[in-house]
Amino acid sequence: MIRHHPDDALMLAHAAGTLGAGHRLLLDVHLEGCAHCRERLQRLDALGGVLLDQLAPAELAPDALERTLARIDAPQPQAAALAQGAKPQLPTAWPRAMAGCNVSRWRWMGPGMYWNRVTLPDADDANVFMLRIGAGRMLPQHTHSNSELTQVLYGAFDDGRSAFAEGDFDETDAAIRHQPVVNTGGECICLASVEGKVLFEGWLARTMGAMIGM
Numbered sequence: 001m002i003r004h005h006p007d008d009a010l011m012l013a014h015a016a017g018t019l020g021a022g023h024r025l026l027l028d029v030h031l032e033g034c035a036h037c038r039e040r041l042q043r044l045d046a047l048g049g050v051l052l053d054q055l056a057p058a059e060l061a062p063d064a065l066e067r068t069l070a071r072i073d074a075p076q077p078q079a080a081a082l083a084q085g086a087k088p089q090l091p092t093a094w095p096r097a098m099a100g101c102n103v104s105r106w107r108w109m110g111p112g113m114y115w116n117r118v119t120l121p122d123a124d125d126a127n128v129f130m131l132r133i134g135a136g137r138m139l140p141q142h143t144h145s146n147s148e149l150t151q152v153l154y155g156a157f158d159d160g161r162s163a164f165a166e167g168d169f170d171e172t173d174a175a176i177r178h179q180p181v182v183n184t185g186g187e188c189i190c191l192a193s194v195e196g197k198v199l200f201e202g203w204l205a206r207t208m209g210a211m212i213g214m
C-alpha cells in the first residue's frame with residue numbers, strides 16, 4: 001500500500017504545467033502507480049478547467065496532439081541491464097512514464113551502491129537518476145540546496161523520518177537532513193529528480209557527490 005504521496009502544492013504545479021521536466025517525470029511515474037493521486041489530479045484538473053474557462057482562449061502549439069500521441073505510442077524502455085544476474089522479482093521494465101528516456105548502465109558508486117543517469121527527451125538539463133542500494137546499506141548523511149523528489153520503484157528504505165516502500169513518493173529540501181537506510185530484506189531502487197544540489201557531508205560523501213555529478 002502506498003503511504004506517501006506528493007503534496008497538494010506539487011500536484012497543483014503538475015496540473016498547471018509549471019514543473020520542470022525532471023520533477024514532472026517523477027510525478028508522472030508516481031501517478032502511473034497510484035490510483036489515489038490520479039483521482040486527486042482529476043479533481044484538480046476539473047478545478048483548473050473551471051478557472052481556465054474564465055480566461056481568454058489560448059492556442060495550443062500546432063504539433064501538440066501529435067507529440068502527445070507519439071509519447072503514448074513510444075515503446076517502454078527495457079530494464080535489461082537490471083535483470084541480468086539479478087533476482088527474478090526485480091522489475092523487468094521501467095514505468096511507462098519513462099518511455100522516451102535514455103537510461104544509462106549501472107555505475108559503481110560505493111560498496112553495494114550503484115547509480116545510473118536518466119536522460120529525458122528535450123530536457124538535457126534535467127537532473128534525473130536512479131539509485132540502486134543493497135540490502136541494509138546506508139546512504140551518506142546529506143541535505144539538499146533546493147528540491148529533491150524520490151519515487152521508490154523497488155524495495156524499501158527508512159530515513160529516520162519515515163519508512164518508504166515501493167510506490168511511495170518523497171520530497172525533501174534544505175530543511176531536511178537525512179540518511180536513508182535500505183531494509184535488510186533486499187535491495188532498493190529509487191528514481192530521483194534534483195533541482196539544485198545534493199549536499200553530502202564528510203569527505204567520502206563529498207567524493208561520492210562529485211562522482212555522480214551533483
Ligand SMILES: [Zn+2]
Pocket residue numbers: 002004005006030034036037
Ligand atoms: Zn499517490
